[in-house]
Amino acid sequence: MSMPPIQVLHGQPTPEELATVLAVVQARAAAAQAALDAARQASGPASAWNDRARLLRRIPQHGAHAWRTSGWAG
Template sequence: MSERPFLQVVKGDATPEEIAALIAVISARAAAAAPAPEKRGSAWTDRSRLARRPLRHGPGAWRSSALPG
């Protein structure tokens, strides 16, 4: 822990309840300002799975061109 206080009352005489309320408001504002985690859809709704993979070139490529892989 650091020796310097994280929060310091500069003017006035705040009660512990007032400081707790202030910390609750600051925490709520910080949580609201944070970006929401990116939602990941299921594999069933992923449209990229419908895209065709590139065909392989070279010897024996004709065998794999029609087979699912």
Template sequence: MNIKVVRGNPTPEELAAALAVVRARAAAAAAAPSGAEPPKDAWSDPSRIATARVPAPGPTSWTRTYWPS
């Protein structure tokens, strides 16, 4: 594994901390079963907003906008 510092001048301690994080993430990814889906974050889950009723276009749809009045 090769890591290249592109910008900045990290101290040896900062570089060691960054490499520890990269190695831990690589080990976790290697230990995960193949084909396993990563856990979804609640904020990025599309089903979270799919339950809300969206106003349908119509003659009075401008009155049902989401803009505060």
């Protein structure tokens, strides 16, 4: 994972201070990536059974007698 360049906008940080800030930023980025990878593995493969969109109500179809079938479970 490549990080964009970091610029110091104010102040004169020492090399040790810059190294500390960069270490924290890299550690947080690595932790976020590890959490994302763990979440992807925990969710398992994507399938129709895992798709929550199927629980949403479908839009009724247009046409003759559509009002009658709009209340049917489907």
